[in-house]
Amino acid sequence: MEFDKKEEDMVRLKIKDHNELFHEQEYLEQFERKKEFEKPYSEDDIKKVLEWTKTEEYKEKNFARKALTINPAKACQPLGAVLCASGFQDTLPFVHGSQGCVAYFRSHLSRHFKEPVAAVSTSMTEDAAVYGGLSNMIEGLENAYALYKPKMIAVSTTCMAEVIGDDLNAFIKKAKAQGAIPSELPTPFAHTPSFVGSHIIGYDNMLKGILSYLTAGAKKRPNGKINIIPGFDTYTGNIREIKRLLNLMNVRYTVLADISDVMDSPNTGEYRLYPGGTPLDEAVDSINAIATVAIQRYSTVKTGEFIKEVWGQEFIALPMPIGISNTDRFLETISKITGRVIPQEIEDERGRAVDAMIDSHPYVHGKRFALVGDPDLLLGLISFLMEMGGMPVHIVCTNGDKNFEGEAYTLLSKSPFGREGKVYIGKDMWHLRSLLFTEPVDFLIGNSHAKFLWRDTGTPLIRIGFPLFDRHHLHRYPIVGYQGAINLVNWIVNTILDELDRKTINTTSFDVIR
Amino acid sequence: MSTAIKETQKLIEEVLEAYPEKTRKERARHLAANDPTGECGSLCQVKSNVKSRPGVMTIRGCAYAGSKGVVWGPVKDVVHISHGPVGCGQYSWWSRRNYYNGITGIDSFVTMHITSDFQEKDIVFGGDKKLEQLCREIKELFPLTKGISIQCECPVGLIGDDIESVARKMTKELGIPVIPVRCEGFRGVSQSLGHHIANDSIRDHVIGKGEMEKSTPYDVNLIGDYNIGGDAWASRKILEEMGLRVITQWTGDATLNELKIASKAKLNLIHCYRSMNYICRHMEEVYGIPWVEYNFFGPTKIYESIRKIASYFDDYIKEKAEKVIEKYKPMMDRVIEEYRPRLEGKTVMLYVGGLRPRHVIGAYEDLGMEVIATGYEFGHNDDYKRTYPELKEGALIYDDATPYELEEFTKRMKPDLVGSGIKEKYAYHKMGVPFRQMHSWDYSGPYHGFDGFPVFARDMDMTVNNPTWNLIRRRKIW
Numbered sequence: 001m002e003f004d005k006k007e008e009d010m011v012r013l014k015i016k017d018h019n020e021l022f023h024e025q026e027y028l029e030q031f032e033r034k035k036e037f038e039k040p041y042s043e044d045d046i047k048k049v050l051e052w053t054k055t056e057e058y059k060e061k062n063f064a065r066k067a068l069t070i071n072p073a074k075a076c077q078p079l080g081a082v083l084c085a086s087g088f089q090d091t092l093p094f095v096h097g098s099q100g101c102v103a104y105f106r107s108h109l110s111r112h113f114k115e116p117v118a119a120v121s122t123s124m125t126e127d128a129a130v131y132g133g134l135s136n137m138i139e140g141l142e143n144a145y146a147l148y149k150p151k152m153i154a155v156s157t158t159c160m161a162e163v164i165g166d167d168l169n170a171f172i173k174k175a176k177a178q179g180a181i182p183s184e185l186p187t188p189f190a191h192t193p194s195f196v197g198s199h200i201i202g203y204d205n206m207l208k209g210i211l212s213y214l215t216a217g218a219k220k221r222p223n224g225k226i227n228i229i230p231g232f233d234t235y236t237g238n239i240r241e242i243k244r245l246l247n248l249m250n251v252r253y254t255v256l257a258d259i260s261d262v263m264d265s266p267n268t269g270e271y272r273l274y275p276g277g278t279p280l281d282e283a284v285d286s287i288n289a290i291a292t293v294a295i296q297r298y299s300t301v302k303t304g305e306f307i308k309e310v311w312g313q314e315f316i317a318l319p320m321p322i323g324i325s326n327t328d329r330f331l332e333t334i335s336k337i338t339g340r341v342i343p344q345e346i347e348d349e350r351g352r353a354v355d356a357m358i359d360s361h362p363y364v365h366g367k368r369f370a371l372v373g374d375p376d377l378l379l380g381l382i383s384f385l386m387e388m389g390g391m392p393v394h395i396v397c398t399n400g401d402k403n404f405e406g407e408a409y410t411l412l413s414k415s416p417f418g419r420e421g422k423v424y425i426g427k428d429m430w431h432l433r434s435l436l437f438t439e440p441v442d443f444l445i446g447n448s449h450a451k452f453l454w455r456d457t458g459t460p461l462i463r464i465g466f467p468l469f470d471r472h473h474l475h476r477y478p479i480v481g482y483q484g485a486i487n488l489v490n491w492i493v494n495t496i497l498d499e500l501d502r503k504t505i506n507t508t509s510f511d512v513i514r
Numbered sequence: 515m516s517t518a519i520k521e522t523q524k525l526i527e528e529v530l531e532a533y534p535e536k537t538r539k540e541r542a543r544h545l546a547a548n549d550p551t552g553e554c555g556s557l558c559q560v561k562s563n564v565k566s567r568p569g570v571m572t573i574r575g576c577a578y579a580g581s582k583g584v585v586w587g588p589v590k591d592v593v594h595i596s597h598g599p600v601g602c603g604q605y606s607w608w609s610r611r612n613y614y615n616g617i618t619g620i621d622s623f624v625t626m627h628i629t630s631d632f633q634e635k636d637i638v639f640g641g642d643k644k645l646e647q648l649c650r651e652i653k654e655l656f657p658l659t660k661g662i663s664i665q666c667e668c669p670v671g672l673i674g675d676d677i678e679s680v681a682r683k684m685t686k687e688l689g690i691p692v693i694p695v696r697c698e699g700f701r702g703v704s705q706s707l708g709h710h711i712a713n714d715s716i717r718d719h720v721i722g723k724g725e726m727e728k729s730t731p732y733d734v735n736l737i738g739d740y741n742i743g744g745d746a747w748a749s750r751k752i753l754e755e756m757g758l759r760v761i762t763q764w765t766g767d768a769t770l771n772e773l774k775i776a777s778k779a780k781l782n783l784i785h786c787y788r789s790m791n792y793i794c795r796h797m798e799e800v801y802g803i804p805w806v807e808y809n810f811f812g813p814t815k816i817y818e819s820i821r822k823i824a825s826y827f828d829d830y831i832k833e834k835a836e837k838v839i840e841k842y843k844p845m846m847d848r849v850i851e852e853y854r855p856r857l858e859g860k861t862v863m864l865y866v867g868g869l870r871p872r873h874v875i876g877a878y879e880d881l882g883m884e885v886i887a888t889g890y891e892f893g894h895n896d897d898y899k900r901t902y903p904e905l906k907e908g909a910l911i912y913d914d915a916t917p918y919e920l921e922e923f924t925k926r927m928k929p930d931l932v933g934s935g936i937k938e939k940y941a942y943h944k945m946g947v948p949f950r951q952m953h954s955w956d957y958s959g960p961y962h963g964f965d966g967f968p969v970f971a972r973d974m975d976m977t978v979n980n981p982t983w984n985l986i987r988r989r990k991i992w
Contacts, residue, residue, distance in 0.1 A: 013848065031615050037726075053620065061654060066651070069631040097668075098700045123566045125565060125701070136568040141569060143569035268988060449627075
């Protein structure tokens with residue numbers, strides 16, 4: 001707090017929080033005094049190492065590591081399972097294993113969506129490690145059903161339950177046999193070991209689990225609808241945008257795992273445990289759709305196989321409709337499957353998006369980008385950047401596999417703007433730090449954690465991805481569809497222009513018209 | 515039994531009705547109406563530090579969260595390995611706001627996520643070899659790290675890895691302490707055991723191993739302050755102005771050297787009793803260092819604590835202590851004068867962890883607010899014993915409360931402000947109840963000390979009196 005003996009300061013309280021307080025002289029002196037006990041390395045040593053981490057030599061060592069992961073851009077399977085389960089109406093995500101995991105999933109998702117996130121755990125402890133988690137499962141289901149009155153309980157696992165080998169199917173059956181929950185209550189389940197894959201695989205496993213459970217024996221005549229699977233998508237705005245486009249086309253559809261109202265619910269002065277999601281009867285009926293269209297490929301692999309093989313339904317996995325050509329392809333696919341025409345209104349939106357991209361192209365053309373994120377998001381962004389003449393250079397995908405690598409290179413090879421693109425699967429953001437020092441680029445696209453890269457390397461960050469913790473509301477805006485393309489142009493070009501202003505401040509180039 | 519107590523007991527019964535019988539009986543023991551006198555006996559005391567019921571949405575975390583997230587994580591010049599699958603480290607990355615000075619990735623590592631990212635083969639064949647390699651790679655890429663801590667996640671203990679032997683081998687090979695911490699998430703009933711395990715690992719591997727060039731009669735350790743939003747710095751400022759020499763901070767903005775030399779202090783000052791009483795007891799037994807609990811939230815408690823701390827020292831410190839109070843009192847009075855009129859009579863419900871369910875009561879009272887309900891995520895009996903006298907008769911106390919209980923109590927008690935965590939925050943926003951995160955200070959702070967109280971007062975006022983709450987068009991009035 002600002003305070004000296006002056007009368008006016010006493011009258012007008014000037015309160016300083018951490019953002020200002022600790023730059024004050026008395027604190028700087030305190031930090032200096034503290035060093036006596038810290039025994040830090042000398043400033044010279046620190047500077048030397050800091051500079052060394054920027055070198056080619058450090059990069060080589062950094063890329064040579066085999067065991068160590070530093071600042072990875074991926075989470076674990078059950079997080080994806082919880083997100084997926086929450087996208088069904090009146091469904092309680094139920095995680096069998098240690099309780100700390102669920103506390104983490106709920107915090108993590110709440111920090112991104114700024115919404116309450118409901119999920120329960122079977123709170124397994126040492127005794128369950130020895131004897132197995134059956135009694136935790138039975139009591140857990142009984143309590144969860146009594147307290148939260150779900151119409152479906154979607155069970156996934158933490159690594160603890162996976163390591164000790166608990167059998168979900170047998171446990172749930174036993175719980176029903178003992179009357180802990182009604183036998184007719186849908187209880188889909190998925191084994192989601194956190195030591196395999198990442199959150200996108202957990203999403204896939206849970207979705208497959210839910211669909212296979214709900215649709216067993218539900219095959220009837222085709223219902224004329226299509227199913228849309230958004231995949232592990234943390235933009236509520238994306239799902240709303242897809243639904244808007246489908247409504248404009250008069251398509252009848254079911255979004256499978258519709259998190260839009262769950263993770264972006266209206267404030268009505270009332271907390272609702274289940275504020276939305278795919279209606280369960282529609283989910284049951286999804287087996288009777290004419291086709292299923294997934295708009296992510298890497299988070300829907302197993303679900304897709306299941307739909308093709310077990311349902312015998314057409315399954316089309318498209319690239320995320322990010323940018324013009326991906327959106328064109330999405331709409332054309334929908335039109336082809338359903339026979340509905342793409343209305344002029346959507347065509348006009350396309351025109352506006354293209355117009356925006358043309359207007360802004362001088363600032364994006366030839367700019368070099370580093371990108372980090374999930375595989376489907378990256379493919380969409382690569383495509384979009386190249387459409388505007390931007391150049392994807394470093395593409396880091398911690399949870400990307402060989403298929404992704406191949407697909408990304410194929411995509412890059414289709415445009416001259418992709419010629420510098422290099423794809424790094426299984427690498428993390430500390431690898432990217434080295435790349436940004438040794439082969440600098442103009443801009444970086446990534447999630448909130450990537451802000452350390454901006455701090456360390458000075459590469460301006462455009463926040464696209466998950467999680468987005470340090471900016472509000474970005475996830476409410478679509479990045480898919482033509483409207484999403486306009487949002488992306490907006491964020492990208494205006495970050496570029498902000499940066500240009502910063503660079504040209506106090507020069508004659510500090511222009512008012514850009 | 516007083517009417518206030520009876521009324522609260524009735525409230526508890528109503529809320530418990532929704533539970534299945536077994537869980538209702540169990541939960542009943544965790545809920546009580548407060549009796550500050552203790553005359554009401556066990557009926558007015560809650561049971562604590564026992565397992566959460568499966569399937570009931572507990573807000574608790576795990577031992578890993580208590581060790582890596584709370585105690586070890588803030589030690590800045592040590593690389594902390596989240597040893598196991600990728601998730602735990604990801605979800606706890608950069609989220610607790612333990613501020614520190616230093617260059618991240620060079621000589622400080624707090625806001626980094628460093629993990630062995632276990633794959634299936636590590637589960638099947640064990641992770642010890644990988645861990646060895648990992649330690650070598652850390653030393654190579656982060657040559658200024660002063661040590662490495664191995665923060666175990668669930669699978670490590672289940673697959674029978676011998677991280678202790680890896681740690682011994684690597685300590686020798688790398689020439690820096692490599693510290694095994696058995697904080698697998700399934701151990702114990704909450705994050706609390708993780709605090710204890712982390713304290714024990716510091717006891718076994720760190721403390722007493724450092725030298726300090728000079729000693730003074732005024733050397734103290736600042737214990738149980740994690741420097742959230744700079745809390746420990748604001749507290750240190752007061753202690754230094756009192757003439758004390760703070761030789762260590764545990765563990766906000768701490769270095770390994772500070773933990774080593776802590777055994778040289780004359781007095782341990784402990785803020786978060788829950789997470790660090792273990793190490794204080796150890797230092798008392800082995801090094802004969804006495805310890806004193808204090809509370810730097812809100813002027814009333816700060817003045818009280820300053821005098822309490824000074825009482826352990828000579829007149830020189832006692833006089834300086836009075837001068838410090840004299841210096842800051844007009845400012846604190848001015849803050850109260852500004853904010854109290856807007857907050858007077860407002861009621862508060864708290865549900866947090868560590869020390870806060872009792873320690874912030876005084877700060878609210880300084881602003882004319884009343885805490886009508888409080889409880890701990892992972893408290894023990896000794897925490898609750900320290901809490902009962904701080905609250906009015908009939909105040910509601912809950913242990914390991916669930917969101918269901920909190921929501922129901924909120925509807926019935928109608929507090930003007932709720933203070934809890936991120937998992938609760940947005941449910942309260944939907945309910946239209948002013949809410950502050952009281953773990954992370956809602957990205958504000960500091961709240962400790964004379965520099966913290968004005969920020970606290972400002973924040974409570976902005977949330978209680980913000981006009982956005984009035985925009986809500988309610989579907990249902992309660």
